């Protein structure tokens with residue numbers, strides 16, 4: 459722990475708020491506790507409303523400067539931030555593991571995702587294209603241009619303490635926005651470490667403070683203030699559906715914009731034509747990776763009746779082999795859950811599965827002894843369930859995998875779609891017709907639909923997000939940058955006449 463914190467210069471000397479330097483905060487103390495062994499790895503005093511105001515004032519002032527920096531020059535700053543993160547990849551990856559409990563490979567993977575986002579954004583900074591249209595009026599030119607939007611509020615979940623911020627930050631920066639980050643209180647140390655690295659780049663380039671800021675505090679003092687703040691035209695919020703319902707309503711009440719990235723309940727359909735070996739490996743990573751704490755974790759497997767038993771046996775066999783333990787140790791494939799509350803939630807869900815008529819096929823136990831005595835380690839669970847059981851429609855943020863049977867491909871797609879969430883979905887089949895039906899208008903109603911690969915581990919080049927209770931937001935690649943900008947339609951009259959659109963005549967003698 460000390461080695462990781464020292465390497466990032468994060469043993470002390472930071473606070474819960476700032477936009478280029480640390481603002482002293484006066485709230486209650488907040489601790490970051492490692493789920494690996496229960497040790498406190500960082501402490502801050504939370505920001506109060508006063509420090510919140512300082513951060514937003516600074517971000518609003520910095521916006522006036524940053525929006526006038528040419529987009530490709532903003533791209534070059536993002537390139538420098540990406541390079542700085544690249545140099546610190548292993549330390550940052552280790553801090554993610556330490557604070558969040560995901561295995562080192564996944565911690566480093568998350569940092570790599572941020573670096574990839576930076577690279578992507580650098581290119582995008584030269585491609586903030588607007589359309590030009592043919593005017594119906596002679597001697598007129600009409601086109602669309604994209605302007606920076608303003609300070610953007612970014613609320614993130616505990617499970618991706620690096621990647622989700624970077625989806626917003628790298629794109630928001632090239633778009634000319636300033637960004638105010640409210641990270642999860644469970645993983646705030648990673649956020650502070652990232653900003654410290656980024657701030658140095660702004661200093662090196664003589665840029666003002668407030669372009670990238672952070673503020674950590676109580677839900678209403680800071681979270682509530684952020685979502686109600688009319689100086690912030692866009693709130694990008696990632697977390698549970700309950701949080702999104704609250705945030706979405708409040709932002710809408712002031713007619714602000716929001717990007718909502720909420721809970722998933724992701725399914726894999728396995729047909730009789732599937733390559734079962736491929737399916738088992740993909741389901742294992744999707745369900746057990748990150749200890750089942752990804753928004754894209756595989757939670758439901760919808761298997762054809764003819765392959766159900768074989769698939770269930772192969773999965774149980776694979777689950778038996780999963781090394782569970784210290785995520786910083788080479789070879790571990792599953793670390794702890796984020797805290798004991800998450801373990802309790804998992805245990806309650808397991809009770810509900812059996813009370814609703816499901817059968818536990820494997821795991822689901824709280825582990826004990828040695829490191830396990832933190833109470834945060836569990837064995838991943840496989841349950842045999844029916845699709846109509848209420849528990850199956852809920853996202854339990856833990857490694858529980860529901861196995862269900864189907865008879866026809868249409869029924870499998872119905873089961874895939876019958877949950878209120880709509881994030882990621884996949885089908886394993888070598889039959890072109892089944893694959894195309896799954897991808898058709900009558901197929902999966904989720905934001906992401908894959909063929910012969912699992913539900914988790916999306917690439918940054920595509921737009922990421924989901925439908926229904928997942929919130930409808932999109933982040934990362936494709937044309938997502940448009941959400942972070944203000945569209946303006948401009949018409950220029952060079953004719954010397956004043957013809958009106960739609961042929962309207964409105965002449966008086968002057």
Ligand code: NAD
Nearest residue numbers: 614615616641642681682696697698701719720721722753
């Ligand atoms: P959470 O909803 O408890 O918290 C997420 C963030 O919202 C935190 O920063 C929290 O402090 C903040 N928050 C909560 N209530 C708030 C309020 N009233 N006002 C302002 N801010 C508020 O979620 P979590 O436990 O940190 O993360 C797990 C959840 O996030 C899961 O449901 C998971 O599916 C979801 N998630 C979704 C995506 C996605 O892209 N769709 C990505 C990661 C996680």
